[in-house]
Amino acid sequence: MKLSKKSDYALRAMIYLAMNYQKGTLQIKEISTKEKIPQKFLENILLTLRKAGMLNSKMGLKGGYELARSPDLITLGEVIRALDGAIAPVDCVSKMSYKPCSEEVTCVIRSVMMDVRNAITDVLDTMTFADMCKRAKESLERKENNDVLTYVI
Amino acid sequence: MKLSKKSDYALRAMIYLAMNYQKGTLQIKEISTKEKIPQKFLENILLTLRKAGMLNSKMGLKGGYELARSPDLITLGEVIRALDGAIAPVDCVSKMSYKPCSEEVTCVIRSVMMDVRNAITDVLDTMTFADMCKRAKESLERKENNDVLTYVI
DNA sequence: TTAATGTCTACTAATACGGTAGATTTTGTG
DNA sequence: CACAAAATCTACCGTATTAGTAGACATTAA
Numbered sequence: 434m435k436l437s438k439k440s441d442y443a444l445r446a447m448i449y450l451a452m453n454y455q456k457g458t459l460q461i462k463e464i465s466t467k468e469k470i471p472q473k474f475l476e477n478i479l480l481t482l483r484k485a486g487m488l489n490s491k492m493g494l495k496g497g498y499e500l501a502r503s504p505d506l507i508t509l510g511e512v513i514r515a516l517d518g519a520i521a522p523v524d525c526v527s528k529m530s531y532k533p534c535s536e537e538v539t540c541v542i543r544s545v546m547m548d549v550r551n552a553i554t555d556v557l558d559t560m561t562f563a564d565m566c567k568r569a570k571e572s573l574e575r576k577e578n579n580d581v582l583t584y585v586i
Numbered sequence: 587m588k589l590s591k592k593s594d595y596a597l598r599a600m601i602y603l604a605m606n607y608q609k610g611t612l613q614i615k616e617i618s619t620k621e622k623i624p625q626k627f628l629e630n631i632l633l634t635l636r637k638a639g640m641l642n643s644k645m646g647l648k649g650g651y652e653l654a655r656s657p658d659l660i661t662l663g664e665v666i667r668a669l670d671g672a673i674a675p676v677d678c679v680s681k682m683s684y685k686p687c688s689e690e691v692t693c694v695i696r697s698v699m700m701d702v703r704n705a706i707t708d709v710l711d712t713m714t715f716a717d718m719c720k721r722a723k724e725s726l727e728r729k730e731n732n733d734v735l736t737y738v739i
Numbered sequence: 740t741t742a743a744t745g746t747c748t749a750c751t752a753a754t755a756c757g758g759t760a761g762a763t764t765t766t767g768t769g
Numbered sequence: 770c771a772c773a774a775a776a777t778c779t780a781c782c783g784t785a786t787t788a789g790t791a792g793a794c795a796t797t798a799a
Contacts, residue, residue, distance in 0.1 A: 434587055434666075434706065436675040436699065438788060444695050460744075474789055480746070493797025494743045509698065513587075522589040541721045542597050545662065545713055546589065552705035553587065560698055568694045591757060613775070627758055633777070646766025649775045 434522070440513045442470045443478050447512055448569065450488070451504040451562035458490070458497030478516065485515040505563035510554060520557065521550040587675070593666045595623045596631050600665055601722065603641070604657040604715035611643070611650030631669065638668040658716035663707055673710065674703040 445468045453459055461479060465472040479498055482488045489501045500507065513520060514529065521527035525540065526547040598621045606612055614632060618625040632651055635641045642654045653660065667673060667682060674680035678693065679700040 434589070434670070434673050434675060436587070437786095441676065441695065448694065462744090471789060473791080476745075477747095477789090483745095490745060491797085492745045492795075494741095495798060496744045496796080498745090517587070520587050522587060523594065541601065541718050541725060542594065544721060544725075545709065545718070548709045548713075549706055552709050553702055556698065556701045556705050560701075565694050565698070568697060572694060572697070590755095615775090624758065626760080629776075630758090636776095643776065644766090645764075645776045647772095647774045648767060649765080651776090 436513070437517050439474075439478060439516045442468070442475060443482060443512050443516050444509060445470065446475060446479065447482070447487070447500075447507070447562055448565050450498060450500050451507075451566050452569065454500050454504055458499045460497040464498075481515055482512065485511075487511065487515070500562075503563070504566060505561045507562050508558050509560045509562075509565075510557035513557060520553055522546045522553075526550050589666070590670050592627075592631060592669045595621070595628060596635060596665050596669050597662060598623065599628060599632065600635070600640070600653075600660070600715055601718050603651065603653050604660075604719050605722065607653055607657055611652045613650040617651075634668055635665065638664070640664065640668070653715075656716070657719060658714045660715050661711050662713045662715075662718075663710035666710060673706055675699045679703050 446464050449464050449468055450459060461472060461475055464470070464479075465475045470478075479488060479490075483490050483498070483501075487501055487507055488498050490496065490498050510520065519527040519529035521529070523543065523546045524530055524532040525543050527550070599617050602617050602621055603612060614625060614628055617623065617632075618628045623631075632641060632643075636643050636651070636654075640654055640660055641651050643649065643651050663673065672680040672682035674682070676696065676699045677683055678696050680703070
């Protein structure tokens with residue numbers, strides 16, 4: 434039930450790019466430095482995201498990456514699926530990599546895991562990077578005003 | 587975001603034990619045969635569940651395992667945590683294994699993953715093995731009546 | 740032409756997962 | 770008491786996945 438480092442980095446990079454949407458391309462080096470992501474690792478990640486159609490790239494000197502679409506048209510779910518594959522907790526409830534379990538009809542675990550999958554995707558497939566930017570800005574304002582945290586562990 | 591084999595087996599074994607609640611102890615061998623779980627692997631799993639206080643055991647000849655509490659007092663979440671550890675998708679939103687992320691206050695990923703964690707635990711921490719037994723029985727009846735599946739991929 | 744950038748393929752190290760082995764302890768039964 | 774059947778405990782092993790690295794190649798601005 435854990436988010437991979439890869440997806441975590443991908444989300445951070447995408448948020449960074451979303452915060453700079455329509456300001457031209459940003460370079461891998463900038464993102465990796467600011468977000469403290471190993472550069473070579475990030476290269477692979479951004480490449481994957483480009484192939485998945487979420488990023489555009491410009492090669493050569495002064496090249497870089499930018500979002501291929503408006504931030505409100507890219508969801509966290511899309512990013513995580515591109516990097517980690519299916520989100521479903523067991524294959525027999527996955528849309529992406531469905532595989533029947535032995536006794537499908539009577540499999541009660543399956544039915545609960547379906548509920549879990551739906552709960553997860555309800556969050557991840559509705560949350561866009563526009564939302565993330567909004568949250569980030571609000572969070573930053575709270576920090577500047579020295580407000581207490583509104584969400585607590 | 588995947589349920590481990592260990593947790594999967596644990597849930598199956600617990601359902602099996604819940605279906606036989608208050609009928610005395612069942613032996614590892616029986617459970618492993620009926621649920622097609624490697625016996626030695628299951629031994630470790632049941633041991634973990636016993637140490638976590640969900641099972642009672644009886645050693646020696648004619649020994650075995652039984653639920654330590656009524657099925658409606660054991661949730662799926664409790665079982666999964668015992669075997670796989672924290673359910674939270676990232677440590678900085680985990681109750682079980684909390685570790686602060688670099689820039690906690692402004693970390694928006696954290697806030698979304700908190701939503702995801704809550705969505706997951708809403709399902710897993712409210713679903714008890716009594717519920718599972720009920721679902722299993724219903725599912726079995728549907729099978730016997732040759733009804734069509736009510737939940738579809 | 741050159742230096743800075745993304746692209747691609749392949750590799751490596753570390754860790755987690757799934758499972759096994761074997762010796763030990765406990766206990767019901769003859 | 771002896772024995773066999775059960776849980777207990779500790780340690781190990783092979784494989785897959787994860788996280789990250791290396792290096793050659795392609796493209797482009799200046």
